[in-house]
Amino acid sequence: MIPQRIHTYLSIFLTLVVFSSCQKKPVAITQKTKPNPEIRQLIATADKFRASKQLDSAFYYYNKAKINCTPTNPISDYAYCVTNMADIQQTLDDFLGSETTLVKALPLLSSLKNPDSLWKIYTILGTNYSNIYNYDTALSYFYKALYLNTGVVKKLTTKNNIGAVFIKQKKYNACLQLLLPLSSSTSVQESREQYSRLLDNIGFCYFKLEKKEALLYYTKSLEIKSELKDAYQLGKTYYHLAEYYQKNNLPLSIKYAKLSYEKHRNSDCIDQTLKVLAFLIKNDSGKELEKNSITYVKLTDSISEVKQKAKNLFARIKYDSKKEKDENLKLKAQKIKNELQLEGQETRNNISYIIILLTLVLILILYFYLNSRANREKLKATYHSETRISKKLHDELANDVYHAMAFAENRDLSIIENKNNLINSLTDIYSRTTDISKENCPIITDINYIISLKEMISGFNTSNVTIVLSGLDTILWDEIEKTKKINIYRILQELLVNMKKHSKATLIGITIKKTTDVILINYADNGQGIDLKKIGFKNGLQNIENRIATIKGGVTFDSNPKEGFKVFIKLPLYH
Template sequence: MGNLEDVESNYLEALQIREELGETRNLPRSNYFLAEYYWDQRDTARAREHLQEGKRIALETEELDGLQDILKLQMLVDRENSAQYGLELSELKDSLIQEERLLRDKFARVRYQTDQYIAENQFLSRQRMMWIWVTAGIVLLGMALLVIINQRIRNQKLRFLQQQQEANQEIFNLMLTQNEKIEEGKQEEQKRISEELHDGVLGEMNGIRMVLLGLNGKEDEKSVSLRAQAIEKLKSVQEEIRGISHALSDAAYQKFSNFIVSIEDLLESTAGTAGLEHQLDFDREADWDGVSGEIKINLYRIIQECLQNTIKHARANKVVVELQASENTLVARICDDGRGFHKRRGKRGIGQKNIASRVQRLGGQWEIASSPGSGTEIRITIPRGRSLQSPSNEVLEGML
């Protein structure tokens, strides 16, 4: 009996502690244990009391598991109302089943949403990786295009320099050929003068010498007449020698310029062939062959480009090339009487770019003066003291 009293006191103490601590969700369970104890003790009134109290708190706190146990015990304690308690228990079970179903649906929905979120994250991750690869591919493609474009530009520059070098070599060969022609002409002239001296003057002088030797010591009239004829013949030979001497003097003092001859040939082969009247004016006191080979080669090409542009575009009747030299600069002017053009509207073609490139390489300046109906004038100013830029050009200069 003492043990049962201890059980009751323990249950009551536990109920009191939970009430003091505010553990309302556990109060239905404590009331259920007390009701079960009192039911075992056949104390139906107190059992009903705790069952009602536990049921009230269970409904307030929605402690459905505890409420289910309380209803089962009420069906045993209060048999008069057991049908009602059974109905409530059935409704409670249905409610629990519905709540469980809702909870499963909720968990299923959460699981579905979680799977959907994971799938979406995976899709976004794959998409992000795809964009990373696409971006990397675009960057690499851009870099490859930049390398290709840069390489093409470098190749174009190399081809341009190679073409200019080939053109320079062509001009050098042309000047060398022209120089050989001039030397050949000089040798032919020397050979002609030598033949005239040997065959003409020396022969006549030998003849006169023989005549005079035969007339030595003779004073007759015939001898005097022959001697007078010989003297006149000597005067004729003297005039012939003086003429040859003048020819040699003129040849010695005349300035032959290989570069000027090349420009004359260029005018004849371009403007002359195209039916243009052409004229070359140059400083005859200047030592044009003393100009550096680099300047002569590039100046030749510049004049050639200007003449070609005149033939193609100017519709001119006459073209004039002027070359002037001072101690520090060379000035070239190429003028035509063609149709001219608007400088602002004129588009710079490859020819003008080549001219600009060559003038820039020589450290010079150039300008175009033109207007519709008044022809075109191109003026190039080049410093004479500019050093050569490449060993190959130095070799050309030495050879020229």
């Protein structure tokens, strides 16, 4: 028969395997895809509107192209439309709307293989999450983008994005650790735009760490951006320089802030313009303060209105297009679903039969293996037990019996003294024979267990040896497993036998204590002790270690010559 514990494990395993085989598994159908002229025309129209910065019209045509995409169209068209829609929303600071557009489409983009397209998707998502202060999620998408097989420029852009998130998290040292090694790379320096951004980020980290190296990196970044004539990026570096000189050279700081304001205003970057105006308002006075304050209020009202209108427009475009195509998409989806179910049913059935057959074979193999191993272990244990008893009889009794026989043959037993010596020898042999018998006899584990245990321990309590026992009666032994009780009995017996043979102790202390999930046994005597560094754990001590190891317990021996012997044992209750 299969042991109860093994039977339980196998039943659970079989249930899980059969259950999993009955679950619906998606079946991938490979279809040849070809470009759809209608969708390509819509995308071309959207691209033209976007190039002319008519973002609302571009969004409308990208969305129209997207909802016309079907499984027979290339997934790249769908991905292109969704990515551009999300990018337009992000451009107008609708970060939540941009994130929603992409996240809803992610399951359909799982089969997209183009690393450059995936890179753009992950970058947009990372930027959105960064701008709504969800930095951990932002980093997860940036790292996904980083691990794609893309070119040097895209990898540099991604690392700059990661560094920007570190800066927002105020992890300036982490940002430097990421970006500094890149600054000396020749391939990185060839991408001037990203290299200048890299230098700017490094300079900002040094500025926040109050390191003088900040100015060097700012200056180098400014030099490259001036060559590129990038108004937006120049405005950012000018603003960083304004912050850098704010404490020590306010006139120069204001000068750079005004340069930053001019660049951002020319690049139509409203958010950065407001940021610079706020800086000028804080540091200006008089007419300049009044002028900047009025401009700040007007811009704030204007940008809020524009952003809200854009969000409403995008939502309406999506809703109207979805309503228009919703019924058609439902019919197409149902048709595809039916085809997948019919084609996949036979595959699922075949897989189920194979899994069930393999499971049954595995159970049979496992059963015969465990049964065979249990028999081998039983034979091995019997052999070791018989060998140990045989050795003990030979080592402890055979020589003494021989000496007793020789004494009886060669001495005159009519002499009282010789007779008494022989009787004492025989009595000692009988006593030790009884001890060996007790060590290997069956152990009582029922309600009389504690009585049997106390009797065994008291057998070692002589006129020369005092045993102090503590905690034995505080444990509810009926709640302890049978195997645990047998092991505790044998361990204490082995310790006391070793004491009687070797330690010459006169005082022994045994404390037994039960906690929530372990039984603690502490043994100590005042015997002659042993040198643990020299002695190999043999005989009794090895037997104790083996017993404790079989029930996943732990033991520590503490002893030195002439300093007694201590043992600390921990036995788990629920192993």
